[in-house]
Amino acid sequence: MDERVITVNMGQLEVSRQPGDVLAALGLGSCVALCAYDPALGLAGMIHVVLPSSAISRSKEEGPAKFADVGVPHLVEEMEKQGAIRRRLRAAMLGGANVLSYAGEARTLDIGARNAAAVQEALEAQRVSVCATELGGKVSRTVRLWVADGRVMMKTLREGQVRVTVLGDENGSRARKRGLTHTPHRTRPTARAGGG
Amino acid sequence: MSRGVEVGEHPLDLLQRIGTMGAIQATASLSALAGKPVVNSYAKVKILPLEEVPGLFGDPEEIIVGVIFEVSGDVRGQYIAAFLIQDALALIAALTGTECSLDEEFGEMEMSALAEVGNILASSYLGAIETTTGLALSPSPPAVAVDMAAGILTTAVLPMHEAGSEILLIEVRFGGPDRELTGRMILLPTVESLPRLLRAVKSAALNG
Numbered sequence: 019m020d021e022r023v024i025t026v027n028m029g030q031l032e033v034s035r036q037p038g039d040v041l042a043a044l045g046l047g048s049c050v051a052l053c054a055y056d057p058a059l060g061l062a063g064m065i066h067v068v069l070p071s072s073a074i075s076r077s078k079e080e081g082p083a084k085f086a087d088v089g090v091p092h093l094v095e096e097m098e099k100q101g102a103i104r105r106r107l108r109a110a111m112l113g114g115a116n117v118l119s120y121a122g123e124a125r126t127l128d129i130g131a132r133n134a135a136a137v138q139e140a141l142e143a144q145r146v147s148v149c150a151t152e153l154g155g156k157v158s159r160t161v162r163l164w165v166a167d168g169r170v171m172m173k174t175l176r177e178g179q180v181r182v183t184v185l186g187d188e189n190g191s192r193a194r195k196r197g198l199t200h201t202p203h204r205t206r207p208t209a210r211a212g213g214g
Numbered sequence: 215m216s217r218g219v220e221v222g223e224h225p226l227d228l229l230q231r232i233g234t235m236g237a238i239q240a241t242a243s244l245s246a247l248a249g250k251p252v253v254n255s256y257a258k259v260k261i262l263p264l265e266e267v268p269g270l271f272g273d274p275e276e277i278i279v280g281v282i283f284e285v286s287g288d289v290r291g292q293y294i295a296a297f298l299i300q301d302a303l304a305l306i307a308a309l310t311g312t313e314c315s316l317d318e319e320f321g322e323m324e325m326s327a328l329a330e331v332g333n334i335l336a337s338s339y340l341g342a343i344e345t346t347t348g349l350a351l352s353p354s355p356p357a358v359a360v361d362m363a364a365g366i367l368t369t370a371v372l373p374m375h376e377a378g379s380e381i382l383l384i385e386v387r388f389g390g391p392d393r394e395l396t397g398r399m400i401l402l403p404t405v406e407s408l409p410r411l412l413r414a415v416k417s418a419a420l421n422g
Binding site for chain 2: 027028029044045046047048049068069081115116117118119120129130157158159160173175176
């Protein structure tokens, strides 16, 4: 079965229950990708958070998940519309790095750390349980979430692609039990230099 | 009245002039540094939504070297010099005489060579604007990063981003005659600094 990669751009929200889909946020620096999964439905969602608070927003044209404080509840809401139950949701959050280290004192705010804290806070308020976090540090991350089993993979320049967690049940999500899914996807060998 | 600037010249054209001024100077410095001719092939003003910044180098996961400066003085903003990784490696080789590859993490010498490339470009580019306009633009010590384009560029741009506003950037690309070296220089003035920069360029053009 062909995989369909859905890129979740800055400020965007995507929800899917198609087992062939993979949700992906590419090259996150200070941004945070929040992955959420309802294992009983095989329903996956991802937001690509850019800034912590909507208080500074002056436009209605902003993406639905640009800000952590409104993006997180929005994701939960969208998943509930498709039948998800909040207490079943499992989440993983990745990103919030500070990739620019200035010689001398840093003059800019660490937006990554603020994003990570804001997503964390919003998840607590939504009472969604967090299974895995990969936050902070100094490197950019690409995050992929497989709808079939809730697998979360992270790719960095130095370490290539590594598995972070599986948000689905150990013995497969309901979607898989119904035979809707394909054979497990094998991780591609890690690209070396300039792996893109 | 001087005919240096057409009446009602568009602000974007003025910004384009800024890009060209800075580019000529920086290109000369880069040629000297790289030991081969570098052609200033492109200077363009772009106004983009924030969402397009990760794709400035094409693939958001493209590995680039970014040297980023905070600019203060009469004009505030960010200045970014960025190269595809293979071009950055060639520049390091030209500067230090040592070959290195991406397989090993860059050492202190490589990172400081890259910072030096950034310093030379920033001082040529910002210096050209200072000379022409009489405005003061001082770069901070640089941040050097080797990473995916999306991560570096968005992190550099976000502090300049006013929610809901678009990103104004003055982009210069350069390359050798055989495209041996391609890179970008981006000057991102803050929203508050932009009118002052435009006024100064306009008056310099009228007087020049």
